[in-house]
Amino acid sequence: MQCRFQIVPVAGKGLGAVATVAIAQGEWVLRDDPPLLRxxxxxxxxxxxxxxxxxxxxxxxxxxxEKHFEAPLQAQLRELxxxxxxxVLALHSRQGSEGLAGIFFTNALPTEQEEDWVLCETASRFNSSCQQNAVYQWSERQSSASIRAVWDIPVGEEISVFYGSTEQLLxxxxxxxxxxxxxxxxCCCPxxxxxxxxxxxRRIRELSARLDGTEIVQLPMVERYSLAVTRLQLYQAEKLFFAGYFRALAACVQLSQAADAPLAERRLWAEMALRHAQLFHAEDAALLDHCAAAVxxxxDS
Ligand SMILES: [Zn+2]
Known part of the structure; x- marks a missing residue:
């Protein structure tokens, strides 16, 4: 895979990954980066x-x-x-800390379900942003990290991921x-x-709680649909095109049908959902079929 970024100094953040080519939404930025320390x-x-x-x-x-974990991390380092x-030793360490553990805790990323912490040679160099333009994914099966673009990233833009979960992002x-x-x-992200x-x-959290709550059945379908659209627009305003976004989009598809919304609106949501599924859930055949059927x-109707 052609390298799509370079690690360069980024104002206020030490080093960071900056796009050297235009990267389209859904494209891989980095694949299969194994952990060096864990x-x-x-x-x-x-x-x-x-x-x-x-x-x-x-x-x-x-x-x-740092003191507690220095020796076990040093033992792992000797195996490399x-x-x-x-x-590993070239990685940045937070101010005031010394040693390998300082490097580890400045750069480590969570694995799936945030169980363990890993330091990867390349993935660990991407900075965190709460308005990420890329997403970090850990595969336990392959024991490696990958990063892909969640929106189009122009040349020269810093590529950022979010270090935490969807819940933490919101x-x-x-x-x-x-x-x-x-x-x-x-964090001083946008x-x-x-x-x-x-x-x-906060409104995204509130709307999600309402839309997922039991009392929602008392609300007419048209109003439920309107809440779902508002939530999706808030996701878009926040430029959050990954964590929870697809769920918000799927709710618009489903509720626009149930509320008998104008065909043009239904088509818009269905086409957006299909495109998103093709980009990010291409391996899920049932989901792709479901989205294509909605389009x-x-x-037809
Ligand atoms: Zn932030």
């Missing part, structure tokens, strides 16, 4: 357990954690080839920044700096 969720939890929750972001905690060792900025302090940085972003994300239905 810490298990159990060991991490065992260490955390000794610390009261409110101290788990403190400088004292961070230093103790010399070029791999050099690649959480209030204060909570998000606390979660991100695991890596020892203050979403964390924009005034309206917190409001938009057909919006043409």
């Amino acid at each position: 810490l298990g969720a159990t060991e991490m939890a065992r260490f955390d357990h000794r610390w009261p929750c409110e101290l788990r972001r403190s400088e004292e905690y961070i230093r103790a954690r 080839s010399v070029p791999q060792q050099q690649a 959480s209030p900025g204060v909570q998000r920044r606390e979660f991100l302090s695991f890596w020892g940085f203050d 979403a964390c700096s924009a005034r309206g972003s917190d409001d938009n994300r 057909e239905a919006s043409r």
